[in-house]
Amino acid sequence: MFIYWLELRKLLSSAAAWGFLAVCLLFNLFIIGNSGNGYADYIGAVSKETGVVLGESFRDRLSFLTTDGGREAQYLEWLKLETHGVTDVFEGYETGYIGERYIAAAGATGYFAQAMRDKYAALQKVVDGKAKRDESLSLYFAGATYARHQLLFKSLTGWLTTEGALIAALVALLSAGYEQICQTGDVVYSTRKGRRIMLPKLAASLTAGLGAYAILALLTLALYFGMNEYGEVWRSNVSSLFNYRVDWIAGARPFVTWHSFSVLTYLLAVLGVGAGGVLCFSLMAFGIGMWVRNSYIAFLLFLAANAAMVAVPGLMPQTWTAGMAVRYFSMLTSVWLWLKHALWFTDGDMDILWAHFETLGLGVSLAALTAFCVLAGIRFGKRDLT
């Protein structure tokens, strides 16, 4: 445990890591600074009065709201218009067509087509449940929902995952290559602890990576929620009738999640998967760092490995069963999970074959990358350290 702390302290003393973290924060500040949305802020503020469940009570409270004129009057007018006579979008909503369109677009056959159909059959049950619970009758940010949802759950949390993954990878490579950089390998690896020091180094780099992600998330989100009024919207369901998603095959459709998420729980879940993704990239970088002892080459290899994972599914002929399998299974890799971050906890898109792909992918990636790290560690233990 003491060695773990010493290794962690070494990483925490890295000016480069702190510098990169500061640059990331500045970048996030820039995104947040350009995210002003007066209407959304107004809804956040009035939600404290009206609540977020679109029903009789909401309409009554809304009708009692007054303004001093100007922009607020306009916002109130919009809100009344948008929430007037709304109906549950999940009532009678069929999901089967989405799967069929994806199957046709991908040319999927056999197991893949069946798996896609099974997924949307399962989603239909979820949609029916949401319809029963009137989940879509939730205010969220009314007409400003899409912009706000995309800002928080596509742009901001996406960047947070990207930045966290990059810092975690850099810190992991620094940890794995620290003795090479300082030329202390001969002394360190000939001690009683020897090459087994890689284990506390890995633990320290995972901690540092997660810690960096937590710091980034805390500061960025504190700033974001400090500048953007959420009020009672925290309790809104993310599958609100005002929320939707668009893809070029299935068109615009409701934002359906496998579970019932409020904005708060969805944010926590997304941050949780983001943290898992950060762990994956950290494991990958550390494994590569043990394999290739030069940290700079290891970083290039880390980038190349991820680029290859992105490119390979596109390069495989989709007329082959193997090509299709590669494509669908690739979606469970950490880099594809990262690319599909805006779809976490939803049914995904044409490339996603299985329900809960983010959880499945995270499990598969963590297991595979842990195995990779173990193999790299075994190899490191048996190789000459020249």
Place this chain on the structure above:
Amino acid sequence: MLAVNHVTKKYGTFTALEDITIEFHSGVYGLLAPNGSGKTTLIKMLATLLFPTSGEILWEGMDIIKLGERYREVIGYLPQEFGYYKHQSPRQFLHYLAALKGIDRAVARRKVPELLELVSLGDVIDTKMRKFSGGMVQRVGIAQAMLNDPRILILDEPTAGLDPKERVRFRNLISELSRDRIVILSTHIVSDIETIANRVIMFKDRKLFCNDSPANICRTLSGNVYETWEIESVTVPYFPLTQRQENGRTLVRFVCESGCPESARPGEPTLEDVFLYVYRDQVM
């Protein structure tokens, strides 16, 4: 006892060491050979940083690779290029290494200042090492090698960067330490070992050339070392060794195996003479 049994080390097709067999008991062993002759390769194998391609290294009858940490806990190692954390003080760095060596923290708290005092770094114990001279860094290296009171002390070019006074201090220290442990000292500087080594080990052409006491090694040139003032007479087939100034004139030492010039006087062979003669193709 530490035993190197028929050890060969190859890097691809290149053979760095071939069929080396040596036994180490308590005392100072000087590995004496020019740079690139395989000393560091052997030392790194003894420190478990490299693995023999064939053969085995045994500590008290057991393979050091299989012994793992049970072997590494009895060694202290100063590498040829001693790296350190520039942003740390010697105290911090030695505490870190003490943890890696499995030394109890309370023991380390007592031992670290003691050792740094021993190597004359007591007054800079909390100074960042980026400000240290090469000699000071080397002394930190010596201190860390002794942290765990090792039964096998492996020192690769330990006197590099030390000034003459420090070298003498270091030799005295090694002499004291060698009483109840194995000290393996690799160097190409003859004076580092000629007074303190119990045995000198030399490699030539990647193989073990000799493993004997300094006196016996010197004896191999007995009757063949001469000195003369007539520098121009020392030509082939004689092999010139060293020159020194005496009474304002240059005295030349050389090896002569037969037909020595009359003007020459016989000299007592030294380890340096043997070194220069054995490695005449590489050194001169």
